[in-house]
Amino acid sequence: MSFLSKFVALFFPEYRFGWLVSEFAESVALELDFIHEARNAERTARNFKNNTVVRVPHIFWDFTTRRVLTMEFCQGCKVDDLEFMIEMEIEPIKVAKALVEVFAEMIFVHGFVHGDPHPGNILVSPEGPNSFCLVLLDHGIYKELDEGFRRDYCQLWKALILLDANKILQLGERFGVGKYSRYFPLIFTGRTIDRSPVGKKGCARGRVLNVLINLVFPVPYNLNLLKNW
Secondary structure (H helix, E strand, C coil): CCCHHHHHHHHCCCCCCCCCHHHHHHHHHHHHHHHHHHHHHHHHHCCCCCCCCCCCCCCCCCHCCCCCCCCCCCCECCCCCEEEEECCCCCCHHHHHHHHHHHHHHHHCEEEEECCCCCHHHHEEEECCCCCCEECCCCCCCEEEHHHHHHHHHHHHHHHHHHHHHHHHHHHHCCCCCHHHHHCCCCCCCCCCCCCCCCCCCHHEEEEEEHHHHCCHHHHHHHHHHHHH
């Protein structure tokens, strides 16, 4: 991969994705270090210690090494299992809202973001004071945001919500993407910089998968692109 990336860069000077190779190599190494994963899990548990919706499995350190991770078993099904939620009388819209709020807190408050939030790594458990809780698994990869980037990213989302075109373009310069920042609203929210969102009001239960996939799952990858551009 490294050779191919350098080969492409040799013939296409505008190619700016060489960082992907080193990012991939670092991620693989971290994924194979279970001590690192256990520490990430405990840090996340501390960050959400006052949030009754979030549950991180307890780590059993006496039985954990760099090659073996031993943690608490937590009951639940994948966060996109709509049939399970209906069977357990869990409202999917509440789950979607809770999931978005959890990742918003990771990004905008803690600056410590789960790097692989696919449905298999987030369980919905019928336990908890709110009739359900979100169980976060696989803490091998996290993205830690420096304070400056975290604040700028907060400002970007404020501008995206308000469709503040001038602020979006201004932040685009700080992120190093220049005029291409006009596509931020389309990338992050599915609407253009000069147009209100298109679609029906509200969200039926059966559309919960779209809410989860479109709002949450791409976030770590978008953060990577911004930080490494």
